[in-house]
Amino acid sequence: MIEVPLHEVAHGRAGDKGNRLNISIIPYHADAMPSLAGQLTESRVLEKFRHRGATAVRRYDLPRLSAFNFVIDDVLEGGVNTALNLDGHGKTLSFFLLSMSVCVDRAFLVPGSAWARGDGC
């Protein structure tokens, strides 16, 4: 097991609707789904976005696609029409979630990851 940023294990994309954001999180290895499901809890993701005023997180699991879809409420500081943030759509926030730490089996790292020889957790 190794502690790495989620970016070493999964990819994803953010999309906005009003003041609500969705972020897909897609593991490079489908077998990582159960381990990530235990760590990417709604409460942990809500805590990650607390500084942005997020009020609720809902996670939808898609086992057939090997993907998660997170829906985060009130995280866009009013949404693109109201926010003062340069990225009013919140498009870059997928990479904020991908910066979260997770503990995973080395076999689940993206091929060629520089973290493969790192310390355990």
Place this chain on the structure above:
Amino acid sequence: MAAGKFLIGNGAGFSGDRVDAALPVVRTLIARGLPSALFFEVLGERTVALAQLAYQKDNNAGYEPMLERLLSPVLELCLEHRIPIIGNFGGANPSGAARCISDLAKELGLKSPCIGIVEGDDVRGLDLQQYPVFEADAGIDTFGGEIIAANAYLDAQPIAQALTSGADIVVTGRTGDPSLALAPLIWHFGWSQHDWDRLASGSVAGHLLECGAQLAGGVFFDPGYKDIPDPANIGFPIAEVDADGSLLVTKADGTGGRVSVASVKEQLLYEVHDPACYITPDVTIDMTNIKLTQEAPNRVRVSDVRGRPRPEQLKVTISHDGGWLGEGEVSVAGPNCRARAMAMADTLRERLKIRQLPVRSRIDLIGLGAVHDNDAGDLTREHSAADPLEIRVRIAAAGSRQEDVDQAAREALAMLCCGPAGTGGARWSTSRRVATRSCLVPRDDVPARAVLLEDIT
């Protein structure tokens, strides 16, 4: 029912997209020798309101400003090969856009095309207070202020009617984005309005294609993690659809980018909330059983799309005056730039207090976490990164009057003489904002229809 495949190509995914993207798509459609259509999605949620403001100033404006640049490379080929073009270039003025296309055809020496116009999305005539609010921007006085625009997301049916009437090109205003791609499938295959699985499949095709390059590597590539070839020439997407709704997605021949299971997954879930219940004006889509299979390089099969009945109501987006945004930026660079940028940020906050401008404001240190941060700058303060080579300091201010936000933005400009050492490169601007909310309106209250340009001129 027509047999064989029908191809749908996408030529643009937003207003501001690459104007040279559609030509390789059209060349590919022609090379395949199958019946096909091309669509452009260029109308963002706020764009209609901004187009309405442009139309109020000039009755010959209010439609997609890049319309001629988008269509001139492909118009002749599409007309010659009977590839219908569908686009929501109409904005607040679909008939103006239709006349613009007619004039463009004349300029190019082409025979006059048959242009269909979808009308009825503009619902400012309705008493909108009677409908329940669906979503609203935070802090919006829901029923206050003048309504700039109110537009319903129309379904695919009026576009399909225009195609049945012989339109070579169909111009719409607000319509469901996936409906732009579903419409030619309904027209070609004669799908019934209640054939939910097929309508869902065609709508997923539209959903996957409507953001252009995003299917083939745009908003995707991440060097060392998700590499794609030739990102300067990402191919725009094409869907191959059978009469039974079978769907395969690919991209234009001879282009960059890559259509992979990973890229299709990201786009499938883009802007989706509950994947079991993705609502369009035409159908409710269940994505939870969808299976993706890489059949060949750049060819991904999308199977097991399920549909349920469409919603009884249409979503209407209502836009109000949202005041003004002012932005000013200036750079600090070199040794100790982090401390100088922090000092400038504190000075800007102090200046806004001294000036007593009636604005809501925020200071960013671009390069130290601006876009992920909140208005208070908490992340940037907590983060103790090493001194970068340079930092760009930004002030953003929102208020009801242009003059106030302009004065706030100019505080960044004043830093050229009043700020810390090593400061340069100021820019400032103001822009108008719109605030939106949406409500749900019964379909019967939104009588949409298709007309032909030749019948109204």
